[in-house]
Amino acid sequence: MYRSAGVAMAWNVFRFCTALRGLGSIMILLVLAIVGVTYYAVVLCNYGPALLTGGGTTLAAFAVLLLFHFLLAMLLWSYFSVVFTDPGSVPPNWNLDFDVERGETAPLATSELNSQQSVALGNTANPRVRYCRKCNQLKPPRCHHCSVCGRCVLKMDHHCVWVVNCVGALNYKYFLLFLFYTFLETTLVTLSLLPHFIAFFSDVEIPGSPAALATTFLTFVLNLAFSLSVFGFMIMHISLVSANTTTIESYEKKTTPHWIYDLGRKRNFAQVFGNDRKYWFIPAYSEEDLRRIPALQGLDYPVRPDFDGMASNEMFIR
Structure with missing residues (x-):
């Protein structure tokens, strides 16, 4: 009886993930439709005609339209950057030897790799490496399997139906x-x-x-609703960035006060946005940041200098 219930639940989850995959371009078209309705109401129905009124009304309309088009361009640039940027996949034949006390990584030899696979699959005495049974491969630190995409994603935050993509290491900044x-x-x-x-x-x-x-009425209601909901979502992600964690990690209750990746707010911010201020507000990174900040590549993450490896090893590998 219990086995049947478990099979039914697994089947329902599979159907749900399949349905999310099928949304695809429908969600992108929905976003573009909302943008189109908003553009029609603001530019064509109200502030575009106000440009011909003259006086202060014309100046106010020009200011609104200028800011509206700038923000719209940045919104669409960021949106399609999230949609078309791979959040990060595990490289083929990837393996890792992770020293939790020093935060250093080095490739494992073939013989060590086989040993680590057996450890990850069964022996929890030294569980340094996690293993994904669905992808049949080792998982880098902070990597999770996405049932919708059907693959492991580097530093996965969540799967977002609005962008028809996972939000992970390589596109998290663009999502924010x-x-x-x-x-x-x-x-x-x-x-x-x-x-x-x-x-x-x-x-x-x-x-x-x-x-x-x-x-105009519909546009006002839609944008008010989106403004309030996105504000709450944005505040949540600001708190996640400040603690150098992800949505999945916060739900797994790994982010204790001694969270090993919490480097302080300034360094935590740089782990997502980089150090070059010219690139903070555009969906791109400087070449220097990509070269000097390994976390932006999604495979190697520095840990706290005061991290107690023995105390936190279980929390890290859980």
Whole structure:
């Protein structure tokens, strides 16, 4: 009976993951549709025509449209960077010998690799290396298997249906920028359409066709909802970056006060955004940061200098 229930549950989960894979371009089209509706309401229905009014109204409309287009460009750049950037896959035949006390890595010899595989599969006396049974390969530190993508992802944070991709080591910064610019853009749209929304419920006669008024109303509601929800999501990820952890690691309760990857807020920030300030707000990295910060490659992560290897080994490999 219990075996049947377990099989049924596994089957349901598999069907759910398959359905998420099938969303694919539908979610991208949905995002573009929301952007299109917003663009129509803000630019074509309201602030575009206001440019011809003259005086202060024209200046205000120009300022809104200039900021709107800038934020929209940065939003779409960040969004498609997340969509089309591989979050990080385990290199073929990858193996690792990890010294938790020094935070150093070195390849294992073939004989050692076979020994480590047996340790990872059964012997927990020295569980230095994790093993993925689904991919049939060793897993680097902070790597997790994604059931939707069907592979192991480096420093996996979560699978996001909105970007139709996993968020991991190589595109996490781009995802955070996507949240940041989405919040700014939706907040701008909400504030700029607020007078029109208020006028919608007043006795004032509003110029424009019924379709334009309905689109303005819908755009205001959508952007207000997205602004509030993205703000909460963004605050959560700011706390994760400041502690140098991920959504999965926080749910697994690995991030204790002695979390081995917590290097301090400044260094934790650099592990995601790099040190070059010119690149902090664009979805790209400088060549120097890619060369000098191994964590940006997703395979090697520095640990706290005061880390007690013996006390934290079990927490790290769990």
